[in-house]
Amino acid sequence: MKRDLGQVAIVITGASSGIGRAASLAFARQGCRVVLAARSAELLDEIVAECEQAGGAALAIPTDTTDLAAVRELAERAAEFGGGKISVWVNNAGVAAFGLFLDVPVEAHEQVLRTNLIGYLYGAHAALPLFERQGSGVLINVVSLAGLVPTPLAASYSASKFGNRGLFDAVRSEFAGSGKDIHVCDLHPAFVDTPFLEHTANYEGRAINPVPPVIAVERVADEIVAIARRPRPSTSLGALAPVATFFHTALPGLYRWSVGKSARAYLTLAPGAPRTEGGLNGPSPGSHDLHGNLRSPRARLVGGVLAAGALLGAARLIRGRGRD
Secondary structure (H helix, E strand, O other), rough: OOOOOOOOOEEEEEEHHHHHHHHHHHHHOOOEEEEEEEEHHHHHHHHHHHHHHHHOOEEEEEEOOOOHHHHHHHHHHHHHOOOOOOEEEEEEOOOOOOOOOOOOOHHHHHHHHHHHHHHHHHHHHHHHHHHHHEEEEEEEEEHHHHOOOOOOEEEEEEEHHHHHHHHHHHHHHHHHHOEEEEEEEEEEOEEEOOOOOOEEOOOOOOOOOOOOEEEHHHHHHHHHHHHHHHOOOOOOOOHHHHHHHHHHHHHHHHHHHHHHHHHHHHHHHEEEEEEEEOOOOOOOOOOOOOOOOOOOOHHHHHHHHHHHHHHHHHHHHHHHHOOO
């Protein structure tokens, strides 16, 4: 049954930029009461105004999703804003660390796992009791293609996303036979045109470019709204997702070898960039717009050239290994 989203309370974490910001506006256009959560109060105030202009009501609640007490307070205040109810909770806040596993400090790996996995667990643990009391609710977890296939140069990010998938598959199974109108839904987009890469901690000193084709952020936001209206367990998004998942499932050994070689080849091709902690331990100084300018002709050309170069480099290494 299609759900009516008019005037219902929606909580979105990581609402200050990219997917979270786009989803907040998409729900606001449906006349929803949107609760915006992120670490930066100043950025959230801007988005409140945008949501109100779009036709919704909005409340900003600065929240660090790695703080359980703060997430519980977010749930309480959001329920008050929604007249005692939260109909949809979107787990979206995330961080990443770019680099070979041993080049990334263990503290950075821990922070990625703390934000992307434990933060999602905290969100679910705060939202689901409300859903049980209400007898209904939709939990939407913005996961990633990195939760379906291993992602070199982002090991802890991939681990956190695989962890999300295991965690919420288990939670979904617990609710499957409950008879309650409670849904746990995962969304796995491939690379999206957001400023996320600007916020990524960089420990290699090499520019980070997405693997094309890159998805428009508005498409992801529209999909989140669609899932809220018609919940479904798991959704992949983007042309890269079925190709990568099939390759990984059908030929796992070749997948690991080829992407590993491609990653190392990429590190020799990519131009230099500053080493930075990005938004790992606080709001990033990078852009917080909807878009990351990753779909511009220049960005597509650079991404395509680097991807092709990495694949060719990996092919040479594979052929060389075969001759050995």
